[in-house]
Amino acid sequence: MKSRAEVVIIGGGVIGLSIAYHLGKLGVEDVVVLEKNYIGSGSTFRCASGIRAQFTDEANIKLQKYNIERWKRLSDELEHDINFKQSGYLFLATSEEEVEVFKKNIKLQNKFGVPTRLISMDEAKEIVPPLNTEPFLAGAWNPEDGKASPFHVVYGFAKKAKEFGVEIYEYTPAVDIIVENCEIKGVKTERGMIKTETVVNAANAWAPVVNEMAGLKRDFVPIKPYKHQLVKTEPIAEGQIEPLTCPPAWNDSYVIQDGEDGGVICGTGLEKLTHLDDVQPTYDFIREVLKWATKIIPALKYVHVVRQWAGFYAKTPDKNPAIGKINYIDGFYIAAGFSGHGFMMAPGVGEAIAELIVKGKSKVPLDWDWYDPHRFERGELRSAAFQIG
Amino acid sequence: MSEKNPKKNIIICRCNEVTQEEIEALIDQGVTDIEMIKRLLRIGMGPCQGRTCLPMVISILARKTGKKPDEIKLPATRIPVRPVPAGVLVGEMESDENEE
Structure with a gap:
């Protein structure tokens, strides 16, 4: 296992792997994904596979319109057939x-x-x-809405990420995040310590536990x-x-x-x-x-x-995910609380977070303000994202 | 059975028609976790719920990776234990159990 990494992503579901793939594609070396079980095991492999832009608010419609364009090209991009179909x-x-x-x-x-x-x-x-x-x-x-295979999407992102040099450690839970003077120093895992200055919390349902590891309140993002x-x-x-x-x-x-x-x-x-x-x-x-x-x-x-x-x-309370930088700790990012929409949002969200880390901004039409992880503590809820099932 | 490549004709998963050759090819590509093999090839996800195929997949995996068969954990078994018509579960139909 590596003892140092540029970026450590906690959570090997479709969101964490999409972020890893996009970081690799942007040329970031030494990216590590930590997954407590096997990749996809948390929520991605359990999803119903649907992908839609039929939301009822501007932020989610725009993000999903963009995501569908990404989904259309994803099999070619990953050089693996993810079985995307625009079946509506x-x-x-x-x-x-x-x-x-x-x-x-x-x-x-x-x-x-x-x-x-x-x-x-x-x-x-x-x-x-x-x-x-x-x-x-x-x-x-x-x-234009559709569906894809969660199994092949996870496999495709992981395979391509590895080609870019990303290391994916399965059956390796993160146990602590070392923070000193509001800066990240490393992530402690069950298999040893990885020094890093940048961590992404992509643990979705488990994200409050990861936030707590970094010293934040468990309900800072109330997932x-x-x-x-x-x-x-x-x-x-x-x-x-x-x-x-x-x-x-x-x-x-x-x-x-x-x-x-x-x-x-x-x-x-x-x-x-x-x-x-x-x-x-x-x-x-x-x-x-x-x-x-x-x-x-x-x-x-x-x-x-x-x-x-x-x-x-x-x-989350407004069924919209928390996506972005956590201002209390330098180098700490989150993309979690997808409220049933993580699979369909994964390509664009992974691209946006990777660009945010590398360039400080992104060309993805993602409304950072809408998905701001700090909105809950300010009591500023969004209109609820349209959710089914 | 083809003389040249018999593994191509050996069906391991009868529900989803997966051959020994396909399983071995995936393992050779580096996919050695039975959870991923199951999902990429859809082994054990058909009506037999893995009763027929999963023990054979475990033997193949053990042989190719040098693990002991009992070191390989079986994937979760899903309910129902046997396929049931939806109409029976909503109480509008009799079970077809007797027909078997």
Whole structure:
């Protein structure tokens, strides 16, 4: 293991690995990623794989518009097929009031170049053939949204980062961050000490623990782990439920076909504030999620469920992540608390943090003020980021 | 079975049709963590839940890395233990257990 590094990133999920890859690409030598378990194991490998620009505020729409451009090129960039598909997101309205809300959101998305449009249920049926159209009035459809394989994205970022000289230490938890006179001196791990002046907290649900290691209050960025679960069915024929299909009024329930094997991933808004060791799936969830999934797609009744698992939405009070510099300690950065959106935001956020570290600014259209990690202690919450599942 | 490359025709994961050759090629590329092998090749993620394939993957991995098989930790087993139609779980259908 290295005894000195330019930058130490704590957290080997998609965000930490994207930051590592972009630092490597900018020519930073001696970047180390510390992962307490195996890469992707915390939240990334447990996610539903969706990528969207259909948000309801300017900051998230702009960031995601940019991210989709990054996703389109990412397989080529990483020289590894990450299985990105622009299969769209289809939100379904159950009332006239909701149609009006959709129209307002669409207008805002269109203003920033996201081509969402209101579609009829006839058109929705063409996009998702087994859809039960009867309960719905209209859809909000963005064909540029999509999905990718979390497994191949993590592998691709890690592989390319290593080619740039990044060292990734798995099964190596950070245990302490040494800070003297508001400057970082190093990171203590279970396998020894790494001297460094720059640390990125990319630990998402575990980020409060990492902040505490640096001497900050645990709730400086108040991220809490909410258990979310998913079930997946056996594969069905391709092209049946390619877009993420979601009636938000039905407890944020959604269905989406896995881009690789064609199984149907089903989620719903049944969540539970829990502790960091609890990723136990529960029976109440499987009943609740399938109740909604079989209302959206009645034919799913005849399809076998093969897997159920759980992971965390690492939620902040306004469901927007904390991204940026922590002013109390020189050389300390954070990108955490993604509240269920870390996977879809990873390429642009990694690029932005890497540029911030190296150049002090970034060309990524990321609103640093919006995502400011200090906003919580100032009591300045943002409007809640639009969250599903 | 092809004479030249028999491993190409040996299916280890029957659910997702993964061959011995594919598994060995990935290990040769340096992917030696069973958690990553599982996810990149989708081994043990099909209806059999890894009952058929994972012990064989562990043998291959042990042989190629020089580890003892019992040093390799099995990935988590997901529920349900056996595939169940969604309609049964929402109480609208009878179980098809009898048909097997």
